[in-house]
Amino acid sequence: MSTTYPAYERPAWETSAVGQVEAVIISGGFGTRMLPLTERHPKHLLTVGGVPFLEHQLTKLAAAGVAHVVLATSYHAEAFVPVLGDGSRFGLSLVYVRESEPLGTGGAIRNVADALSNNDDGAVIILNGDVLSGHDVTAQLADFERPRNGRQVGVSLHLVEVGDARPFGCVPTDTDGRVLEFTEKSDNPVTNQVNAGCYIFRRRVIDTIQAGRVVSVERETFPGWSPTTNSWWATWRTPTGATLALPRRWSRHRPTS
Amino acid sequence: MTGRAPTTAITIEDPRCLIHPDADNQGTVDGGSVLDARSVVGPDAVVTSSVLMAGARVGARATVIDSVLGPGAVVEQGATVTGAALGDDAVVSAGLTLAPGTKLACGERV
Numbered sequence: 320m321s322t323t324y325p326a327y328e329r330p331a332w333e334t335s336a337v338g339q340v341e342a343v344i345i346s347g348g349f350g351t352r353m354l355p356l357t358e359r360h361p362k363h364l365l366t367v368g369g370v371p372f373l374e375h376q377l378t379k380l381a382a383a384g385v386a387h388v389v390l391a392t393s394y395h396a397e398a399f400v401p402v403l404g405d406g407s408r409f410g411l412s413l414v415y416v417r418e419s420e421p422l423g424t425g426g427a428i429r430n431v432a433d434a435l436s437n438n439d440d441g442a443v444i445i446l447n448g449d450v451l452s453g454h455d456v457t458a459q460l461a462d463f464e465r466p467r468n469g470r471q472v473g474v475s476l477h478l479v480e481v482g483d484a485r486p487f488g489c490v491p492t493d494t495d496g497r498v499l500e501f502t503e504k505s506d507n508p509v510t511n512q513v514n515a516g517c518y519i520f521r522r523r524v525i526d527t528i529q530a531g532r533v534v535s536v537e538r539e540t541f542p543g544w545s546p547t548t549n550s551w552w553a554t555w556r557t558p559t560g561a562t563l564a565l566p567r568r569w570s571r572h573r574p575t576s
Numbered sequence: 577m578t579g580r581a582p583t584t585a586i587t588i589e590d591p592r593c594l595i596h597p598d599a600d601n602q603g604t605v606d607g608g609s610v611l612d613a614r615s616v617v618g619p620d621a622v623v624t625s626s627v628l629m630a631g632a633r634v635g636a637r638a639t640v641i642d643s644v645l646g647p648g649a650v651v652e653q654g655a656t657v658t659g660a661a662l663g664d665d666a667v668v669s670a671g672l673t674l675a676p677g678t679k680l681a682c683g684e685r686v
Contacts, residue, residue, distance in 0.1 A: 355663030356629075356646050358682045366612055366629055369594055 340460065341435055341522075342385045344376055345427045346448035347393030347418055361395040363448040364402055371402055375451050377409045383456040385444060386411055389434045391427040393418040425534030432525050439523040440471070447516035452477065454517070463519045467495070473524045476541075477517035484508035488537065501541050603634070615645075618653065632662075635670065646682070 350357030356365060364371045373390075380388060388411055392399055396417040406413025416431045428445060435443060442463060444456065454477055463475040476498065478490055489502045491510040502509060514537060528534055592608060595601055599611035603621035611617065615628035618636035625642050628634065632645035635653030642659045645651065649662035652670035660674055663682035668674060672686065680686060 354661075355666070355679055355681045356644060356661060359664050366610075366627075369596065369610065369612070 339387070339436065339438070340383070340385050340442050340444065341387045341389070342380050342444040342446065343389045343391060343428060343431055343435070344373065344446045344448045345391050345424055346373065346399070347391055347396075347421055347427055348449060349394045349421075350449075359395075361392070361398055364398055367451070372451070373399075373403060373448060374409075376446055376448070377403070377406065377411065377413070379456060380444065380446075381410045383444075383460065387436070388413050389431045390415045390448075391418065391431050392416070393421055393427075421533070423533045423535045425528050425536040425540045426532060428520070428525055428536065429528040429530050429534065432530075435522060435525070437522075439521070441522040443520045443522055443525065445518040445520055450516035452479070452515055452517055454479075454515070456517070459517070459519060471521065473521045475519040477515040478512040479515040480511050481513055482511070484511045484513055487513040490514055498541070501537065599628075603636075612647075649680075 344363075346361065346363040348362060350362030353362050353365070356362075363373045366372075367375065377388065388406060390399060390403070390413060392415055396415070399415055403413060414434050416434050418427060418430055422430055424447070435441075442460060444460070459475060459477060463472050466472070476490065478492070481487065485506055485508055486504060487508075488504060489508045489510050490512050491499045491502070492512065493499055501514075518536070528536075528540055534540060593605050594610045595605065596611055596613045596615070598613040600614075600616045601611060602619045603617040603623065605611060605617060605623045607625035609623050609625060610627045611623075612628060612630045612632070614631045616633040617623050617628070618634060618638065620636055621634045621638045621640070623634055623640045626640045627644045628640075629645060629647045629649070631648045633650045634640050634645070635651060635655065637654045638651045639656040639658075640651055640660075641657070643657050643661065645662045646664040646666065648665040650665075650667045651657055651662075652668060652672075654671045655668045656673040657668055657678070658674070658676045660668075660677065661679045662668070663680055663684065665683045666680035667685040668680070669686060674686070
């Protein structure tokens with residue numbers, strides 16, 4: 320189902336460092352709603368604030384201590400390598416896994432499993448490649464590694480509180496931050512917490528997603544995990560708002576008239 | 577489409593404009609507009625709350641509001657576009673006023 324390029328060689332840290340953080344960026348979407356701007360480019364490479372969108376995410380991941388990133392690509396997959404290279408200029412290693420056909424968010428995550436380390440207890444940050452958040456990934460990681468009732472957290476979700484949740488699926492949680500359910504868009508949302516598109520998975524959890532078919536984590540994987548057994552869930556909540564990192568060389572000025 | 581490592585922070589609500597050092601701005605640019613590399617804003621042209629991607633050009637006395645011009649797109653002199661999205665290398669002819677919200681495919685000329 321996939322082609323990995325350039326040839327993937329497992330870096331030395333995978334066999335020597337325990338707990339090393341990896342990341343996956345899901346970057347396979349067609350960008351239909353952004354046409355015609357995405358007719359010739361993946362939306363993830365459109366310039367935002369002066370640099371390709373994914374550069375913001377890669378810079379943020381590097382700052383959070385991520386050493387290895389897997390880009391799950393599909394639409395215009397050939398466009399990524401010339402722009403982002405091997406990731407060295409961001410201070411991390413970057414490899415690309417191309418889906419031969421769109422597999423959805425869950426399918427894309429499962430599809431890159433072979434490009435991740437074999438450290439079952441490792442943390443894997445998963446970002447939707449079209450969402451930029453100003454939240455503190457490092458703090459979410461620290462929270463992810465905090466055991467709950469003696470149990471290791473399996474999945475952490477970044478939730479964001481919005482003023483009007485009607486356009487979104489909602490994620491109600493209990494007082495301990497455990498996910499109760501995932502709801503579809505509704506005129507009467509049960510909470511103003513919505514999925515912000517940044518997850519942290521324990522490495523071994525990725526292998527539980529069925530391989531080789533279309534899977535949506537939002538509609539299938541997450542709802543399929545029963546609330547009665549979800550003691551491994553954690554959530555990280557922040558208010559809305561984001562910052563963009565911008566190139567220093569560009570001039571910034573107020574309106575001229 | 578090539579980039580460089582981002583180094584400074586700004587909020588997304590910031591109204592300041594971003595002008596690439598290789599852009600050529602001879603007009604009025606405001607409302608948080610972004611001019612990418614090799615983009616050109618001609619004399620007496622007005623660009624408000626818009627993004628000009630690499631190599632996009634706005635001719636003299638043209639007006640661009642709330643729009644995104646893809647790489648190489650051109651709004652010729654005296655034309656007006658509002659709320660538009662122009663694909664790569666699309667062209668709006670001189671003096672034309674596009675209906676608000678118009679989208680042009682890559683290479684399309686009107």
